[in-house]
Amino acid sequence: MDRRNVTGLNGLVHEGLFNSHTGFLIDVACHADRYAVVEPYTQFDPVLLTEDPATCTGCRVLLGGIQGGPRHPADIARECADAVLADADNRGYPPALDDEGMRLAFVRLAPDAGGLRPLFKRLARGVYDPLNSYRTEPLYALTQEHLVDTLTERAMVVPAGTPEVLIRYVRFTGGELQVPVGVGDRLTYDGLASGHWDTGTVTAVENSGILVDVHNGLPPRHYERHEVSRSFAFKRDRASAPLTTS
Numbered sequence: 001m002d003r004r005n006v007t008g009l010n011g012l013v014h015e016g017l018f019n020s021h022t023g024f025l026i027d028v029a030c031h032a033d034r035y036a037v038v039e040p041y042t043q044f045d046p047v048l049l050t051e052d053p054a055t056c057t058g059c060r061v062l063l064g065g066i067q068g069g070p071r072h073p074a075d076i077a078r079e080c081a082d083a084v085l086a087d088a089d090n091r092g093y094p095p096a097l098d099d100e101g102m103r104l105a106f107v108r109l110a111p112d113a114g115g116l117r118p119l120f121k122r123l124a125r126g127v128y129d130p131l132n133s134y135r136t137e138p139l140y141a142l143t144q145e146h147l148v149d150t151l152t153e154r155a156m157v158v159p160a161g162t163p164e165v166l167i168r169y170v171r172f173t174g175g176e177l178q179v180p181v182g183v184g185d186r187l188t189y190d191g192l193a194s195g196h197w198d199t200g201t202v203t204a205v206e207n208s209g210i211l212v213d214v215h216n217g218l219p220p221r222h223y224e225r226h227e228v229s230r231s232f233a234f235k236r237d238r239a240s241a242p243l244t245t246s
């Protein structure tokens, strides 16, 4: 997540919180929400970025770091993201990144959250607003961005000495990049022509290509290096350690 000051529609300077890969403005620190800066149905204009100090009172309080004052939402979101990721890793799966997945994670986490319990209980309730189906809990978006940053870093790491074979990786909150393939990674086949978006597990990465187990009872199939990006659509997120299948 990137944090840079922006000039809002009414001339106030806020601290903006951005998607680090697409430059999308997610929110402003004071939670006035992104529409304090961007007109609905328009894109964020980079011309609004500024080096000027924040003039919005809400943002200034958060940036001042006053003892006992309110905490910065990016810091709160980071703490939430760490808790959600630890919970998912503990269960052996990557975290669910959609709003409902986030809400359910906090439903699980709230009872044992200690000092964070009131916050997690609020996040577990989510936002129900029949008049505005697009309204979501603002901390979800910031937490998702932290999670996606961590999962992206994770996707870029393979065991040392692994021959380099690259594949597409698509970030949940936008942006894609080429990442290396490692043993234990799960790759999804490009099913555009067949309609079958099967997922296989990489069992070996060699100079000549990779071996992929599709869990269909047959031995893992070998894909030449040049076949990898043609056969597979993307690499999926993974849990902290490869799953043991026994």
Ligand SMILES: [Zn+2]
Residues within 6 Å of the ligand: 013, 014, 015, 028, 029, 030, 031, 032, 056, 057, 058, 059, 060
């Ligand atoms: Zn502000």
